[in-house]
Amino acid sequence: MLQQLTRLFLIALLLFPAGGTASAQQAENGFGISINALSSRVAIGEIGTLIVKISGGDSRLPESLDVPGLEIEHSGQQSRINIINGARTIEMTHFYRFRGDTPGNYTIPPIEIGLGTETFATKPLEITIYERDQDEAIDATKPYFGKFELSKEEFYVNEIVPLTLTSFVQGRNRIQDVLPPKLEHESFIVKSFRDVQTDGADLGNTYYSSASMPSNLFALKAGEHRLGPATLGVRVADSSGSSFGFGGFFSRTVTREMATNTVNVTVKPLPNGAPPSFTGGVGKFDLVANASTNEVSIGDPISMEFVVAGEGNFQTMSAPVFKVLPTGIWKSYEASKTMDESASTGGSSSSVGRAVFSQVIIPEAKVDTIPPFELTYFDPAREEYITLETPEIPITVSADSHNEAPTTIAYPAGGNEAAPLETASKPIAQFDDVLHIRTTTPRWMASTDLEKNPIWFYLLQTLLSAGFFTILGAGIVRWFREREVTREGPVLSYRQSLKRIPKEGAPKREFYHAVATSIKLWEAEHPDAPAPVLEIVNRINDRCDTVLYSGTSKSDGPVSAHDVSEVLPILQKLTRK
Template identity: 25%
Template sequence: MNWSANACLLARLRGRAGCLLGVVWTVHAGAQTPPPPPPTANPLTALMHAQPNIDTQSPVEAQAAFDPPVIRPGETATYRVTFNAMQASIQWPEEVIAPNALQLATAARGQVFRPGPNNNLLPQTTFNYRARPGTNGTFTVPRYLVYVGGVGVTVPAAELTVSAEAPPTVRPALTVSVHPTNPYVGQLVTARVLLPGGEDGVLRTLTGVELTGDGFLTDLNSARQQVAMTPRNGRDVPAFIYEAALTPLRPGRVQLAAQGHTAGLQLAGPITITGRVTIPGGAGQFTLLDAEPVTLQVRPLPRGGELPGFTGAVGRFELGPPTLSANVVAVGEPLTLTVPVRGDGQLARLVPPPPPRSREWQIFAARPEATPPQVIAVRGFAQFQFTLIPNTDMVQTTPAIPFAYFDPERGEYVPLHIPPVPVTVQPGGADALAVAALAARVSNDEDGPPAPRLTGLAKTPGRTMASLVPHQAQAWFPLVGVLPLLLFLAGAGWDRHRRFHEAHPEVRVRRRARRTLRREWAAWRRAAGLGDTGRFAAHAVNALRAGCAPHYPAEPAALVGRDVLPLLPEPERAGDEGRAVREIFAAVDATRFAREAPAHSDLLALREPLNRVMTRLEARLREGT
């Protein structure tokens, strides 16, 4: 409003035009630019910011103990070492030093993230060893140093007592079992991990259960966990049970072990609970437990008796009724044959049989099913989908497709062919010549290689024959006669060059030394620019050795500072250049042979005299003096 009053006052003094100008000024001054819309947040960035942080800044501490600390003769204990650090940052030793009568065998190692303050995750890495004492007494594993992220962390000493007067161990042990124990390669095996609870009904659950070993494939989509009552010492006690399907990949003896962290109420994934059970609340202890490994004797599939259509399916399977995408098609039109497969094998990894050859049909290989494995496991069947194209209208059914599987209970291959499906094929729908050519090609593929026959004349010239004029009559052909002369002259020049270097090998030695000097000289300058005294000294010594080696001759690595000084003039030998050569070689020798690397912060001051020395050595190599 003040701007409008001032504008009208100005108009009274300067006329009507001034008032019009004031009105325009008032309108523009009163208009406000709308604020920009707030920036749209990136969903991926928001999701990343919502994730809890992993605490990697806290000081790393180590804990070591035997579980239990007191055992009876013949029993075993677990030697457990725990760090509050990521497993990838721990440089764990290959062997833990223990008393002679105490045997420590590697059992398990694992990592878990515990909930911490401020919505942070605290990493915890545990190493388990199975301890078997040979005699009674007290055994002590001394403390030792483990590097975590390049920093040394002391693992405290741990003590184990073996006494006949100790009470028997009654702690629930983690066990793993498999069925069957002598499977065939590719047969589905069920692994069962069990952690029983106490007789008071208190149960510890597990998280992050892993089946470890070589020679088998674990199907995590089939994993399920439950709490059920199991007999123990004549009573039914609750137990945590984890089951998963395995597939052996090679014959022979295969060892399978299991491990997991105690979790309390912090469970991962769905779980079924039956019976009365007490699960302690509060924060979980996340103690790493491991089970004694079990051995599977995997049998190979028999080589004899393999049937057509076998693609590695092991188990017991049956086919559902095959269906067609259309019951009436024309010649040359594609249709889809869908075959459901049910059974107790690896349905998600079934490989369709190869398509048979047929004169009446063109059959394409079955497409791999894009359905997720967990969906296939829930619905209970897999599907083969073949694409077929009829070549003639004389067919009334689709061709039979051979398929077979290996039955591990019977120990033999069982045929399971895909039966023909009735279909009506009408003429037309495709070019008759194309269908005839396709049928002839399929027939040739079945009966053998086609007979050779001449083709017709091409309608257009090809790339290699653009003209009917013979090569010898074209303008460029005389140049072909000059090619042998050029090759002869090139060979003569090369032989002359070879004989020269054979008579004067020092020329090539000086060139090689000059290239090495220049390379180390450039690296030396870069190290000086970065202020890296260690690399500064190393590259300087390498450059000096490379520049002096052709004058002796000797290997550059065998030269010392005393060998460099005779190549300098007497004034430089006694001046700053000689002093710089002696100091730089002394610094490198001290770094290599001293117990503790000394600090050489004053080496960068030698840059100018060393640069003059390298310039002189490079000039001598170039001049051959």
């Protein structure tokens, strides 16, 4: 925004250089530096612009200038090349924006730069920061500005004071939108700005669109204070932008921020001598009280509702209090508060509304009425404290179930204040002596040794052990059997074994081992074989033993066809019965 503001005035500046506050240093060779302010008198909170012009070259300028009381920051730069009679010159323009929050005269010190072999410096520049009060708020020389109006400049602490912040922008219907304004002060509470009223008026023969935001504030601290400047922001139609021939439908908007004037106020403290029932309310109020029931037992709660309506500050107000402290008769709890701002009919700047306080009170004795409550507020118009009082509310209090004969206590009249209840401390045991002996007839028992190892414990262990080892033993036996079967391999029949006898050319040892195995199987299958057959079988068996175990025969070589033809037919004949 500041850049746009700056550029707006840049053209005028370039066309009309060397304003009233210009200062410069120019050398014969065309090098030089100068500093100017668009306006050397700037209101508090407003943004001013400094222009530093460098001729014949450029140099790096600081990002900020250190001037106590002013904030000065570099905001942009621009270059221009001039060719005059064939001679080419460069001109650099640097822009700074500045603002101040305290009125006074400030001096911007020389800015030094090096150009070529020489050092150039600007001359000191005087800037004035001034307070712009409500009378000076309207400035028709500016394209837009803000105004801060306060209805009173002298008021009391906690008193609600209406205010209005207004944005002015040159042109008709220029304001498209309003940004939330900012008005802060540590000693004031400012209500939020919810309403916007747009309008327009001629100011110094120029028409300005305006947007007003009413609200109110109240002070927390007495004394002299300066309020503002507030910061306002609006979005305005950008008349310089292209709308592609479609008028305002496609028109662009730009944001304009502006600072308002300040207002010096005097906040008066509330007068001394406030009654005890003063709870912080400032304004003008009415009080209505209602009880949730008028028939209770001792100890039962009653919900009291206090409606405080009127015009003034409800935020700082607390609940009404008993006119006379009812010590020992009524017990009360802290009240809750509900603000009903919807009751306001005067817009956001109005202080009309109501607050509802809910409080639980409990009768601790038989009474006939709920005693009066008081609420004292300060009326700034009359400049005095006003006390409101609720009427006594008749009730019927019956004895509670735990107290058959409750004490009837007369409500103290005449405003005698009872002493406040003190918190009772819980009694602690003194332990001064041991208790007396018991004289009741004892229940006699006889002693015995503790039986730690009952027999049935070990019996159970025995049974479980037997079961466990049975399962374990069965498993082990089964495992051994399976292991043996695996090692021995499957059991063959004699016929099956014949098929496994190697053929001619196989190792002789292998051949005769298979033959011997077959003969063993045959013998096992034929225990009652006739003697002649046994003789033949024994002869083959002897031959197998000779080859396998005697060592006299070469058992490593291949078996011959002769051996095979001699043994196998006999073995095959043995299959016949």
